[in-house]
Amino acid sequence: MTMTKMAIIYYSSTGTNYQLAQWAEEAAKEAGAEVRLLKVPENAPQAAIEQNPAWKKHLEATEHVPEVTNDDLEWADGYIFSVPTRFGNVPSQVKSVLDGAGGLWFQGKLIDKVVSAMSSAQNSHGGQEQTITNLYTTMFHWGAIVATPGYSDDSIFAAGGNPYGTSVTVDGEGNMQEDVEAAVKHQAKRTVDITNRIANN
Numbered sequence: 001m002t003m004t005k006m007a008i009i010y011y012s013s014t015g016t017n018y019q020l021a022q023w024a025e026e027a028a029k030e031a032g033a034e035v036r037l038l039k040v041p042e043n044a045p046q047a048a049i050e051q052n053p054a055w056k057k058h059l060e061a062t063e064h065v066p067e068v069t070n071d072d073l074e075w076a077d078g079y080i081f082s083v084p085t086r087f088g089n090v091p092s093q094v095k096s097v098l099d100g101a102g103g104l105w106f107q108g109k110l111i112d113k114v115v116s117a118m119s120s121a122q123n124s125h126g127g128q129e130q131t132i133t134n135l136y137t138t139m140f141h142w143g144a145i146v147a148t149p150g151y152s153d154d155s156i157f158a159a160g161g162n163p164y165g166t167s168v169t170v171d172g173e174g175n176m177q178e179d180v181e182a183a184v185k186h187q188a189k190r191t192v193d194i195t196n197r198i199a200n201n
């Protein structure tokens, strides 16, 4: 039996979703998966980045993280996404990656990938659930198997109770308002478990 291959794909301007992705990476490895932690390429104008010291600092601190490519999407049996809310939707950087997978979709190579998603926003009702379900809409088109956490573990209640995927509220200084580490790790392990069953490696 080969190891289940998981791609943990995140976009982050100021580090929140990078942290969620790192917790997911740790848990997915613990669950026995072969894991690639991958960032969504930044495509914002340098002038915009320069105006936000936290954004610039985060970009520099994550220069070593490989950028996700279509080869990674083809390679993985399952994906865990972590993306911040942008007006209730995924950032344009993430949409670029999704749209860039059109060729893979056309060849049927995204069918039966197992997918689960996480998010963050500045307000507790700022669009986290909407962002996750908007991402899942694309996954439905891909023929992916969307694996939500539902209420499959007590950690989900402690994290704010988002059944679509773990989400966190983060203030302007980047401080998380809920303790979501356990929920992220549960979601990652559950996604590996479901991917194991679907991929049948």
Ligand SMILES: Cc1cc2nc3c(=O)[nH]c(=O)nc-3n(C[C@H](O)[C@H](O)[C@H](O)COP(=O)(O)O)c2cc1C
Pocket (backbone or CB within 6 Å): 011, 012, 013, 014, 015, 016, 017, 018, 084, 085, 086, 087, 088, 120, 121, 122, 123, 124, 125, 126, 127, 170, 174
């Ligand atoms: C263009 C833009 C739009 C945003 N829209 C929302 C929003 O609709 N609701 C909200 O609560 N936060 C919103 N935010 C705040 C981000 O969701 C927040 O900065 C992000 O979750 C932090 O994650 P990161 O540290 O991984 O970048 C927005 C931020 C930007 C830059």
